[in-house]
Amino acid sequence: MSDATSPAALEALRSCAFDVEGRVFGASNATLRCTLETGTAIVYKPQRGERPLWDFPEGTLTGREIACFEIDRILGFGLIPPTVWRDDGPAGAGMIQIWVAEDDEARLVDVVPPDEVPRGWLTVLRASDGLGNPLMLVHADDGRLQQMAVLDAVSNNGDRKGGHVITDVLGGVWGVDHGVTLSVEPKLRTVLWGWAEQSIAPESLSALETLDERLADGLPEVERWLNRGEVRALRGRVAELLRTGRLPSPSSDWPAIPWPVF
16 A cells, blocks of 8 residues: 555546446445556545435535545544545546455454454453354554544544454555544444543654644645534544543443444
8 A cells, every 4th residue: 555645646546537347335325446547446435325314414424534534644644545535436526545455364353252352452342142152342452553543533433343444465554434424423433442541642642733733723625524513523522632641431322332343
């Protein structure tokens, strides 16, 4: 992915023609696998393919994906694949994003029996399967995942499933599917609760300070996709993380873990 995140690659994402190869089944909204004329594989989500949600303004989910990418860029985490808006997609306006080829053998979030939890991993949830066998939702104690947990707290991510955490074939870690984010109402649902109430790493706090300063000056590349209330709520979440210096805990007011987990 290193070449795919270069400025030249980002410009190609904004300007190159692309062809649809097929649809990604199982996605809640229309999600199409495509290829740029450069040969780069991408994901295309046309705005008109969004499924309406009662708690989000209609037609805003694709824009929220771009807003999250811009927030991630300002934080300097580099966790979201390059994502841009295109007016000229074959199924209409929408977002396109670099496709990440996943290494299925390098999963950093998993559901396993208690005696198969990898050494050093953090436990999120203890449960059982349909036959009553105990299972545990766990994730790696990995600094990149903690950055993702910070990003999710900032963006108020309502859908951080295990399948939305991808490790690529080179060992890079990526977060995808950020449409259900940046709401005014608290909605944080994630599989990355292993650091709940723990201190945020100093480098992440420094990144949050930078984001806070940039938001105070105005961020049109983010604000374009949000209403005023959502921008105020975003600034409030950043300020709260800086005030406490800790990652949040699950709330009892709404489901804290998305379903299905993967």
